[in-house]
Amino acid sequence: MSGNDIGSLIYLVLLGAVLMFWLVVQGRQGMGRTLQQMAAWALIFVGVIAAVGLWGDIRQTVAPRQSVIAEEGRIVLPRAPDGHYYATLQVNGTPTRFMVDTGATGTVLTLSDAERAGLSGDDLAFYSEALTANGTVRTAPVTLDEVALGPFTDRDVPAYVNEGEMGQSLLGMSYLQRFGRIEIAGDELVLERGT
Structure with a gap:
């Protein structure tokens, strides 16, 4: 992993931790709703990680070729x-x-x-x-x-x-x-x- 990859990973982990903290604080609304929100944010987080990891492949597929x-x-x-x-x-x-x-x-x-x-x-x-x-x-x-x-x-x-x-x-x-x-x-x- 390059320095940019490590920095991106740290940023994403911190972002995920902040979102989890926010969800716990918002947990006063009820456990069912909190679990739904946690699942939604987890899916968004996984989607962002997948997009970042696959960006090189996506770019080569979309980019025009000689x-x-x-x-x-x-x-x-x-x-x-x-x-x-x-x-x-x-x-x-x-x-x-x-x-x-x-x-x-x-x-x-x-x-x-x-x-x-x-x-x-x-x-x-x-x-x-x-x-x-x-x-x-x-x-x-x-x-x-x-x-x-x-x-x-x-x-x-x-x-x-x-x-x-x-x-x-x-x-x-x-x-x-x-x-x-x-x-x-x-x-x-x-x-x-x-x-």
Whole structure:
């Protein structure tokens, strides 16, 4: 459990304790009515816990997903609720979620995504720098053995690993330029190239 999960659990337990105390204080109305109210609040409490626990699964079910139209050589990425486009690529055989950033020159991995793809943080040399909206950050140039998006597999793909805090890996133009056409139409980002 992460720190956020523990904090949420403590909050829910305290909320439940306050509600139980309130019900006991209100118990002067009669035991039957108090038991009904306790049962109703217990069900609400269990429902909230279930919703919090299942939120990740619910969000993935409801959220739009990327689609691959292999015979047409096309990848269609739906706009996410936050207004960005996301793609899941196989980096050295590991599924990695990227935010598509046409304003970024290079493709940049977070340190954790790089490590999951087999690039050890101990072996990375952070000697280059990148200018970002948040200032200058140190990066380590790397070459990814294999990157696959749908039916398209590329080898020896240049990228960078960000040394600092970064919430999401970025899919920049160094990779996107491999597509012959990049188009935003409606709420979709379309990437096309021959199969």
